Amino acid sequence: GAGVSQSPRYKVAKRGQDVALRCDPISGHVSLFWYQQALGQGPEFLTYFQNEAQLDKSGLPSDRFFAERPEGSVSTLKIQRTQQEDSAVYLCASSLAGEKLFFGSGTQLSVL
């Protein structure tokens, strides 16, 4: 595709609900990253995939956060039992070799 596509653009969840955020990377990009960006802050690393392998998940804040990329293309970030502190913009980025990242517009998650 022309760029990294994320859906939905906005998600409102009640506290305790599960959510799933989707990322379609640029075609052919091997590396895929998830970042979390709180209001007025810079993005914070969550996890990294090379093809279908999750090579680094050190940034996931708790075991309620889970990411997968089963076929090495589309990725899903799942958050179970959402809490108010999970409210943020979730950014997906892809790259050919992990150097220069191309970001999507993000999913803005609001937990009420």
Added chain:
Amino acid sequence: QKEVEQDPGPLSVPEGAIVSLNCTYSNSAFQYFMWYRQYSRKGPELLMYTYSSGNKEDGRFTAQVDKSSKYISLFIRDSQPSDSATYLCAMKGAAGNKLTFGGGTRVLVKP
């Protein structure tokens, strides 16, 4: 204290002025340094990418890295209202692919 510090601004300048942005960092393992521009409700867009110390110029943008001082800068010449955005510095070490971002500086260029 955060690994990468960046003044949040806002930094307001008149059109045509030079915009000067900077970041300081504490991790001496950082080797690759980037500047991203982020418009409201959009993802970050890569502007400049540099390795180790030195200067790099691309059009109206100049990036400087001083590893001895753990200090990086971005200069925007002949600023335009369309340059109004948040500018994020980011960096990473030689190993791994995780980027560490600064908090961003909001820039306003007034016509």
